Amino acid sequence: MTITEPELENSPLLELLGGFIVELREAGLPVSLTENLDAMEAVTHIPLEDRESFKYALGATLVKNHTHWKAFEVVFEVYFSMRGEEYVIGSETEGELSGDEQEGDENALPGQGQPQGGGGGMQSLTPEQLAEMLFKALLNGDMAMLSALARQAVMRFAGMEPGRPVGGTYYLYRTLRNLDLDGVLEKLMEETKNQTSQPLSQFEERLERDEFLDRIEKLKAEVEAEIRRRLVADRGVEAMARTLRKPLPEDVDFMHASREEMSELRKAIYPLTRKLAVRLARKRRHGRKGPLDFRNTIRHSLSYGGVPAEPKFRFPRPAKPEIMVVADISGSVASFARFTLHLVYAISNQFSKVRSFVFIDGLDEVTRFFEGVEDIGEAVHRVNTEADVVWVDGHSDYGHAFDVFWEKFGRDLSPKTTVLILGDARNNYHASQAWIIQEMKKKARKVYWLNPEPRAYWDTGDSIVGEYTTHTDGCYEVRNLRQLESFVEKLV
Amino acid sequence: MENHFEDVIGVRASLSNVNYLADDGIAGIVYLADRLGKPILVEGPAGTGKTQLAKSVAEMINARLIRLQCYEGLDESKALYEWNYKKQLLRIQTEGAGDWNEIEDDIFSEEFLLTRPLLEAIRAEDRVVLLIDEVDRVEVETEALLLEILSDYQVSIPELGTVEANQVPLVFLTSNATRELSEALKRRCLYLYIDYPDLEREREIVLAKVPEIDENLADQVARIVRSIRQLDLKKSPSVSETLDWARTLILLGISKVDAQTATETVNILLKYRTDIEKAIKEFTDSPDGLSEEEE
Numbered sequence: 009m010t011i012t013e014p015e016l017e018n019s020p021l022l023e024l025l026g027g028f029i030v031e032l033r034e035a036g037l038p039v040s041l042t043e044n045l046d047a048m049e050a051v052t053h054i055p056l057e058d059r060e061s062f063k064y065a066l067g068a069t070l071v072k073n074h075t076h077w078k079a080f081e082v083v084f085e086v087y088f089s090m091r092g093e094e095y096v097i098g099s100e101t102e103g104e105l106s107g108d109e110q111e112g113d114e115n116a117l118p119g120q121g122q123p124q125g126g127g128g129g130m131q132s133l134t135p136e137q138l139a140e141m142l143f144k145a146l147l148n149g150d151m152a153m154l155s156a157l158a159r160q161a162v163m164r165f166a167g168m169e170p171g172r173p174v175g176g177t178y179y180l181y182r183t184l185r186n187l188d189l190d191g192v193l194e195k196l197m198e199e200t201k202n203q204t205s206q207p208l209s210q211f212e213e214r215l216e217r218d219e220f221l222d223r224i225e226k227l228k229a230e231v232e233a234e235i236r237r238r239l240v241a242d243r244g245v246e247a248m249a250r251t252l253r254k255p256l257p258e259d260v261d262f263m264h265a266s267r268e269e270m271s272e273l274r275k276a277i278y279p280l281t282r283k284l285a286v287r288l289a290r291k292r293r294h295g296r297k298g299p300l301d302f303r304n305t306i307r308h309s310l311s312y313g314g315v316p317a318e319p320k321f322r323f324p325r326p327a328k329p330e331i332m333v334v335a336d337i338s339g340s341v342a343s344f345a346r347f348t349l350h351l352v353y354a355i356s357n358q359f360s361k362v363r364s365f366v367f368i369d370g371l372d373e374v375t376r377f378f379e380g381v382e383d384i385g386e387a388v389h390r391v392n393t394e395a396d397v398v399w400v401d402g403h404s405d406y407g408h409a410f411d412v413f414w415e416k417f418g419r420d421l422s423p424k425t426t427v428l429i430l431g432d433a434r435n436n437y438h439a440s441q442a443w444i445i446q447e448m449k450k451k452a453r454k455v456y457w458l459n460p461e462p463r464a465y466w467d468t469g470d471s472i473v474g475e476y477t478t479h480t481d482g483c484y485e486v487r488n489l490r491q492l493e494s495f496v497e498k499l500v
Numbered sequence: 501m502e503n504h505f506e507d508v509i510g511v512r513a514s515l516s517n518v519n520y521l522a523d524d525g526i527a528g529i530v531y532l533a534d535r536l537g538k539p540i541l542v543e544g545p546a547g548t549g550k551t552q553l554a555k556s557v558a559e560m561i562n563a564r565l566i567r568l569q570c571y572e573g574l575d576e577s578k579a580l581y582e583w584n585y586k587k588q589l590l591r592i593q594t595e596g597a598g599d600w601n602e603i604e605d606d607i608f609s610e611e612f613l614l615t616r617p618l619l620e621a622i623r624a625e626d627r628v629v630l631l632i633d634e635v636d637r638v639e640v641e642t643e644a645l646l647l648e649i650l651s652d653y654q655v656s657i658p659e660l661g662t663v664e665a666n667q668v669p670l671v672f673l674t675s676n677a678t679r680e681l682s683e684a685l686k687r688r689c690l691y692l693y694i695d696y697p698d699l700e701r702e703r704e705i706v707l708a709k710v711p712e713i714d715e716n717l718a719d720q721v722a723r724i725v726r727s728i729r730q731l732d733l734k735k736s737p738s739v740s741e742t743l744d745w746a747r748t749l750i751l752l753g754i755s756k757v758d759a760q761t762a763t764e765t766v767n768i769l770l771k772y773r774t775d776i777e778k779a780i781k782e783f784t785d786s787p788d789g790l791s792e793e794e795e
Contacts, residue, residue, distance in 0.1 A: 077693065209759060212758065222699070283678060
């Protein structure tokens, strides 16, 4: 493949693309040299003006994993979003320039006979009029109008000032607070009810609500994009890309995930478990490591005149381990325990038996929640709400939890059992009872400790993970899905 | 290299002529694949029209579709080529004791070669579209078989030499993402993710594929399906299930879907008991709504 070099040489587009790809790599996307070249060739076929196609062309050559698409989109927005003077944050030029911008928009979109206030711009509108227009646009699903309104809303409400070191979320919050979208949603529902002759059934009402919610989501996305465009104009591409950089879903830290990232993670875990299950099942079936089957080889040698030409092997029958998961579900480590339980149960057919226990300062067996349940997510939820794990004050007490475990379930440990202990070992300065772990190790096949904290924090403050793990077969840092996946695979 | 398409808009228009409603991304990438002469790797949830895309493109450019269905245990004798042993054996026997070198040259000629889909696509004289379906089902090692053909459009046969393509065929690979494909394979392809369509596109698809349906019902169908997809389900309804559902509604003579009809027919959209229960709960929003589905 040849790249039409003369065309691209020294072109500003090439330079921009170079920076773009560097940023993608910084964000953690694996972009190889060939892919880089492909992208450069691809853009010679697609005009830059056709932004959607241009985006997809770059995406198709550079992003080969759908979970990375979001990260790609953000970087794309920053590097290739519309830029121009109208986005410069500055009060005196803002008025007229964005006025022109508005007019341009109107012309480009025929059939939009909405009342525009005086003079074609929206600056002269009172806040009430603006709210009214927003309401109408949402009611009719007028997307062009919505994006114009989003722009106006950002100009009015975000209060952006040049050079102010505030993150985009702050502006987003300010803008949305002023728009009062929850209130608007209620009004929209009212309006729909009034418009139809018969009263809506619950079912229809729900569908209407979903539709409006969808439109409001689009409006929010517009507002966010608008703020981002302005910030890029103010701070420059590189700085902005750095601020917006977010970890890929598989690298999100369990302990510090935001609510949004959490829901991303929950979505990511299901395909992950499915993949893992398929891979493990395959490995089991295709393992050719069984010992030589002497009888079978001799039997087959008869058809070659007694020459053992075709060696036959026994099927490997690796013993399936028994798993006991003992998980701390207090505060910050709860989400980690949740994901691990989810993963372990999703591949439970790889184990002969799975039992699970959760604790904070008391300990409870929760295996029953998972028995005969199709929906693991639901079961995990029940664990968090119904398990009886508080003994005194609801602060982690590993020592007491292990005490209870040893007393009640210690006799169930056998040389087939693998014990997984999940937690950060922040023991609130209680007695450690580390001897129990030592005893466990003597009775069980393996004892592993998974710690969701970064290794650097271990044994600082009230963390006594070192004290415990001297007695275990291994202690692993498991902070994100990637590490969790690789540990579980090793386990099987 | 001869190009099939003029521009992105052209691709989109001619795809809709063969009843495939593409969005900007799909049309753009098909166009790009043609221009760059690269295969397209299509991923996405089941039933969103990945295989159909290849079929429609073939129909659109009047090309023959050559399909390789992948499965566990696929090997080169099924995918690339195989020597016709029986025929070779016959040839040797009829010749009797001839000059061995001569016979050897003879039995390893094209006459004794059985072409399999990949080689067939390479050697085709007419226009072809090659579809390698569910590529994630083959083992990682077998993937390597595809690499030569995907990057250089050629097949090396040790006894014959290298067979090069007469023309660069359009190649589609589909994957349900049951496993991560190798970097080497991904690097050679353009990547296209086909997700569930948005409301407008789904409505149009329903209208195009179920001609008897009227606009109102199609709109309702698309909306309800979107709402269902927003629930946290094991398996969201696919486009083909949406179409099945629309057809069922037509057969039942229903012109307006209410909670009752939705509850009764939701088992066409959803295939897991827990999913069905969840959906019905959402429809009716009352605690006793589950009773009719309980076994």
